Amino acid sequence: MTVLILTCEQDVTADLVVAQLHTTGVPMVRLDPADLPGGVALSGEYVNGAFRGQLSTGGRLVSLNGLRSIWLRRPGVPATRVAEPSPWLTEESSQALYGMLRGTGARWMNDPDAARRARHKPWQIRHAQRSGLPVPATLITTFPQAARDFAERFPDLVVKPVSGTHPISGARPQELPSTIPTSRIAPGTDFAAVAFGPTLLQRRIAKVADIRLTVVGDRMLAARKALPPDADPDEVDVRYATSGSPWHPVDVPARTATAVRAYLRDAELAYGAFDFVEDADGIWWFLECNQSGQFGFVELDTGQPISRSVADWLSHDGPDTETHRNGRMRSAP
Known part of the structure; x- marks a missing residue:
């Protein structure tokens, strides 16, 4: 086979x-x-x-x-x-x-239809809420007044693209989408520009760490990148952070694990790369789940066997019977 x-x-x-x-x-x-x-x-x-x-x-x-x-x-x-x-x-x-x-x-x-649906950021946010994951207050709008009202309720905001596209093989250079980092909204922003395209605004979480949770079937491998004490609060996107601190393996809180399993089960996904931010109370706030997310950078830092887990899943002939967290095999609930 x-x-x-x-x-x-x-x-x-x-x-x-x-x-x-x-x-x-x-x-x-x-x-x-x-x-x-x-x-x-x-x-x-x-x-x-x-x-x-x-x-x-x-x-x-x-x-x-x-x-x-x-x-x-x-x-x-x-x-x-x-x-x-x-x-x-x-x-x-x-x-x-x-x-x-x-x-x-x-x-x-993942199944093509499930993967296509799961790419949509608005769908992800609502699905995460229904699965029991904490989600920062979010607004997607082309109404400037709606954005202004939202900013009054949540003064500390970030803006990010609604789509999570990546360059497509075979596309012409001029057709390749630009990677736009998540950015902090400056005080006094007028928001008139949101009328020109859907804009995603989200309450900024005062994070102490970034979390990447890679799930392969029933196997969970989580990694944590702590925020340096002197980190710039305007540096909200971990992909563009100047800090060179490495990722370290971390266990998944029980409530988060339960919600993530529900998310993937109901989304009909066998693989998901979840991004969270952790606040001072230890809460993991859901940002997104990439159904085809990268994992090499985490495996390089942590030594977690993510590629082996994917290979095992692809090689397996039947349903998964175990869960795998940070390199330790455990019985699935």
């Missing part, structure tokens, strides 16, 4: 898992849907109530009937590397590839 990894060519996170799969001897094939048709070819036959399908890439022919699992990591858009790309060819290629893969019975990390 073969593991199929759908991702772009330059993906260090996928490289880590590929290396782990090689050590186990589990058959694996990696491809980018952006290369279909061309570098990737496929065929599916539906005859007499049966299905037979094949994928070809890099000189390898893989039976779709023999797929064990599919990791939807960061795939490119189908048919974007052909000589003459078109929306029609992209739609045809997408329908053919994902339609065939859905009929294989392989396990998904």
Whole structure:
């Protein structure tokens, strides 16, 4: 049985898992849907109530009937590397590839429909609330007056993009979305500009640490980056922080673990990279859950076996029966 990894060519996170799969001897094939048709070819036959399908890439022919699992990591858009790309060819290629893969019975990390839904930040926020996770007061609006009223109720705010997009393999340079850091709102801001596009405002949590919780099936691996005592309060985005303090393994509070399990179960996700901030009372405040989030930087600092956990999940034939926190195996509740 073969593991199929759908991702772009330059993906260090996928490289880590590929290396782990090689050590186990589990058959694996990696491809980018952006290369279909061309570098990737496929065929599916539906005859007499049966299905037979094949994928070809890099000189390898893989039976779709023999797929064990599919990791939807960061795939490119189908048919974007052909000589003459078109929306029609992209739609045809997408329908053919994902339609065939859905009929294989392989396990998904994550299911395409669930992953697409889970990318929406407004959906994440509401789903986190329903799952029992603390969420900072948030407003998404194009009404300037609504933003002004919100700022009166919550004077210390940050602004962040509504979308969580990342560059798509095969896209033209001018089409690549910019990465916009979360920023603190200056006092006296007029908010007139929110009329030109949806704006996400959120109450700033006076954090003492950032938390990254990576969940793979039933396995939880959490890491904590403490905020230096002299940290600039305007430096709210951990991705752009000047502090060089490392990530350290940390246990997950029981209430948070329960809520996170509910979040992933109801979202139908097998993998999620959760970002929290911890306040002085030890509360983990939910910021977002990236259904295809990076983890190499955490694994490098902490030594947590995240890539091994992903490889184990992809190699496994049945449902998970254990939970894994910070390298220690425990029975699942």
